[in-house]
Amino acid sequence: MKKTGSQILLECLQLEGVDTIFGYPGGTVINIYNDLMDYPIKHVLTRHEQGAVHAADGYARATGKVGVAIATSGPGATNTITGIATAYMDSIPLVVITGQVPTPLIGNDAFQEADIIGITRPVTKHNYLVKDVKDLARILKQAFYIARTGRPGPVVVDLPKDVQMATTKFEYPETVEIRGYKPTYSGNLRQIEKAVKMILAAKKPVIYVGGGVTLSDASTELLSFAETIQTPVTTTLMAMASFPRNNPLSLGMLGMHGTYYANMAVTHTDLLIAVGARFDDRVTGRIATFAPHAKIIHIDIDPTSIKKNVRVDLPIVGDLKDVLGKMVLKLAEHGDEAKQLVATLDPWRKEIEGWKTEHPMSYQPSDRIIKPQFVIEKLRELSNDDAIITTEVGQHQMWTAQFFEFRQPRTFLTSGGLGTMGYGLPAALGAQAAFPERQVIDISGDGSFQMNSQELATLVQYRLPVKIAILNNNFLGMVRQWQQLFFDKRYSQTCLELPIDFVKLAEAYGATGLKATRPDEVEEVIKKAFATAGPVIMEFKVAREENVLPMVPAGAGLNEMVLAS
Amino acid sequence: MKHTISVLVENEFGVLTRVAGLFSGRGFNIESLSVAPTLDPSTSRMTIVTRGDEQILEQITKQLNKLIDTIKVIDFTGQDYIEREMALIKVTAEEETRAEVLRIVDIFRAKVVDVTPRSYTVEITGAPAKVDAIVELLRPMGIKELVRSGPVVLGRGSKGWKGAE
Numbered sequence: 001m002k003k004t005g006s007q008i009l010l011e012c013l014q015l016e017g018v019d020t021i022f023g024y025p026g027g028t029v030i031n032i033y034n035d036l037m038d039y040p041i042k043h044v045l046t047r048h049e050q051g052a053v054h055a056a057d058g059y060a061r062a063t064g065k066v067g068v069a070i071a072t073s074g075p076g077a078t079n080t081i082t083g084i085a086t087a088y089m090d091s092i093p094l095v096v097i098t099g100q101v102p103t104p105l106i107g108n109d110a111f112q113e114a115d116i117i118g119i120t121r122p123v124t125k126h127n128y129l130v131k132d133v134k135d136l137a138r139i140l141k142q143a144f145y146i147a148r149t150g151r152p153g154p155v156v157v158d159l160p161k162d163v164q165m166a167t168t169k170f171e172y173p174e175t176v177e178i179r180g181y182k183p184t185y186s187g188n189l190r191q192i193e194k195a196v197k198m199i200l201a202a203k204k205p206v207i208y209v210g211g212g213v214t215l216s217d218a219s220t221e222l223l224s225f226a227e228t229i230q231t232p233v234t235t236t237l238m239a240m241a242s243f244p245r246n247n248p249l250s251l252g253m254l255g256m257h258g259t260y261y262a263n264m265a266v267t268h269t270d271l272l273i274a275v276g277a278r279f280d281d282r283v284t285g286r287i288a289t290f291a292p293h294a295k296i297i298h299i300d301i302d303p304t305s306i307k308k309n310v311r312v313d314l315p316i317v318g319d320l321k322d323v324l325g326k327m328v329l330k331l332a333e334h335g336d337e338a339k340q341l342v343a344t345l346d347p348w349r350k351e352i353e354g355w356k357t358e359h360p361m362s363y364q365p366s367d368r369i370i371k372p373q374f375v376i377e378k379l380r381e382l383s384n385d386d387a388i389i390t391t392e393v394g395q396h397q398m399w400t401a402q403f404f405e406f407r408q409p410r411t412f413l414t415s416g417g418l419g420t421m422g423y424g425l426p427a428a429l430g431a432q433a434a435f436p437e438r439q440v441i442d443i444s445g446d447g448s449f450q451m452n453s454q455e456l457a458t459l460v461q462y463r464l465p466v467k468i469a470i471l472n473n474n475f476l477g478m479v480r481q482w483q484q485l486f487f488d489k490r491y492s493q494t495c496l497e498l499p500i501d502f503v504k505l506a507e508a509y510g511a512t513g514l515k516a517t518r519p520d521e522v523e524e525v526i527k528k529a530f531a532t533a534g535p536v537i538m539e540f541k542v543a544r545e546e547n548v549l550p551m552v553p554a555g556a557g558l559n560e561m562v563l564a565s
Numbered sequence: 566m567k568h569t570i571s572v573l574v575e576n577e578f579g580v581l582t583r584v585a586g587l588f589s590g591r592g593f594n595i596e597s598l599s600v601a602p603t604l605d606p607s608t609s610r611m612t613i614v615t616r617g618d619e620q621i622l623e624q625i626t627k628q629l630n631k632l633i634d635t636i637k638v639i640d641f642t643g644q645d646y647i648e649r650e651m652a653l654i655k656v657t658a659e660e661e662t663r664a665e666v667l668r669i670v671d672i673f674r675a676k677v678v679d680v681t682p683r684s685y686t687v688e689i690t691g692a693p694a695k696v697d698a699i700v701e702l703l704r705p706m707g708i709k710e711l712v713r714s715g716p717v718v719l720g721r722g723s724k725g726w727k728g729a730e
Binding site: 117118121122125126129146178179180181302303304307308 | 574575578579582583586590620623624627628630631632633634635636
């Protein structure tokens with residue numbers, strides 16, 4: 001039986017196991033929305049297309065599945081760009097379907113036309129303009145395959161209205177054959193053997209973990225690798241939840257706002273084992289002084305990541321689950337030497353302990369004003385271990401990374417690469433749609449929150465009980481901090497002078513609003529929020545000029561941390 | 566350092582933009598680029614000349630390989646290969662210079678492919694250095710217009726590049 005393009009799209013989504021999509025209707029996707037009524041796919045109507053893509057992204061990060069968003073042509077499609085770029089920078093698997101004007105009108109400056117394939121080319125893993133309905137099933141099969149395999153990423157499928165309406169026989173291909181795309185999954189055994197030799201010869205090794213571990217679902221393998229060689233583990237922002245922070249080997253985050261001891265360990269290490277990380281500038285600081293004494297082993301599925309920013313002594317291309325698994329097996333073959341190594345590393349672990357004692361992660365507590373770090377600690381204390389935390393971008397994001405102490409993979413969803421303010425609320429929405437029973441908390445700032453606050457409506461409409469903690473300092477705090485430290489306290493355009501009543505805002509949308517202005521109110525507010533059904537905004541009036549510390553100034557070396565204001 | 570890279574790609578719309586965008590988006594420079602379908606009409610072969618140190622070239626070839634539409638990439642630098650470029654040169658050829666232009670054309674085994682009372686259009690094929698040389702010699706005569714194809718390259722020897730027939 002013949003099917004229309006829009007039916008084929010929905011059939012393909014079903015065959016890909018997609019149960020929830022996020023989107024916003026419009027003229028060039030009206031056929032898809034019409035047919036959607038006949039399919040058992042749950043659609044979440046966000047209040048902005050950017051929100052739809054972030055929600056699909058949050059869904060993908062929380063579940064490991066491909067997130068799907070849909071938007072109409074022109075402005076609908078251009079509104080998705082920030083969402084797509086966010087996913088691209090963090091390698092999140094998405095398929096974004098955009099409507100397009102009918103093929104005869106493409107290029108005519110038609111109503112609501114935008115060259116979305118041209119616009120999204122630099123921020124997608126791949127994109128497709130479907131010109132013939134006969135190609136649609138194959139393209140969708142490829143889109144999902146490309147999005148989730150190799151180094152994952154967003155794929156845009158631009159679907160002209162006439163292609164949605166055209167009919168053809170529907171056949172979903174069973175296999176994918178793309179001659180130019182064959183990601184390497186299996187790590188080379190000779191390279192792995194070499195890596196093991198380097199590890200066994202190390203005196204001061206450090207494992208540096210990035211978002212790849214989450215993408216490859218390799219947390220178990222990572223833990224077993226680290227514990228076998230009793231080597232300290234530092235994680236990037238993207239990897240905070242992939243290694244338990246309460247494990248004695250955890251050094252927490254490294255880089256610009258990393259812990260003193262993680263940055264010192266990286267500065268003094270003689271073997272840096274980079275696992276699914278990409279040596280971002282926020283991690284390395286000045287490249288010349290980054291891990292200056294270290295040999296570097298770099299394990300990554302994406303060959304372009306290797307030697308992009310730093311020299312690498314031993315590259316291993318492959319899936320982390322595979323490579324780390326093989327490493328552990330290889331180490332088992334060298335059982336005695338591995339045991340010897342654990343003993344050899346004793347002075348190294350003691351040296352690190354020294355740094356930990358010298359400068360632990362801390363802040364100046366107060367019983368007068370609410371310290372933002374205190375709120376994060378309380379949220380951690382009062383939430384479940386499997387609670388999913390999202391953040392926006394700025395100070396609150398860094399404090400969350402520093403103080404939340406994540407325990408389980410896929411519980412920390414944050415925009416690491418692009419640094420997108422306004423990510424957290426819709427991402428929380430997507431995660432909550434995937435896991436209606438779990439606690440989902442968006443930790444936000446008053447600035448970031450206002451970038452996508454319209455999604456409160458979506459939360460209320462779909463009864464998604466996301467809890468939102470706004471650390472309100474009436475500042476764009478991170479920029480203010482830079483202005484304080486590097487621009488003589490000239491606070492240009494960073495003071496959000498209009499005090500927003502977030503409690504009333506919550507109520508206007510039909511959500512619950514709570515507020516704490518004193519430290520002794522914090523626990524009560526959090527407890528009350530967690531006990532309330534439905535979405536809740538918790539507004540915390542926090543210390544206005546609190547800084548995120550330690551801090552490595554931009555362009556400085558990791559050992560040149562500012563430790564106190 | 567100059568590098569000549571051959572890239573076998575899917576012959577689809579938008580592929581050229583993907584390749585060009587990869588260069589522009591990362592601040593890499595394309596010195597010349599030529600592209601046309603191969604024996605198999607579903608693939609095209611590009612020849613790209615670019616400059617950069619070893620690290621940049623490694624990134625360029627890796628990034629090219631990363632494109633979904635890229636099937637194969639070869640950097641010919643340091644290999645034995647034939648490089649040919651074609652140029653069409655419209656050169657002033659009046660009374661006093663007509664004979665000299667023809668002599669130069671003859672020496673270079675170039676061809677005159679269009680003649681007017683005031684100009685010759687010269688076709689030359691050869692290694693880029695040879696094209697450079699004839700351009701330099703014709704320059705004093707007055708070059709009205711010049712177009713170069715950018716080089717195309719092929720490895721020497723009997724072995725073909727699999728998939729790139």
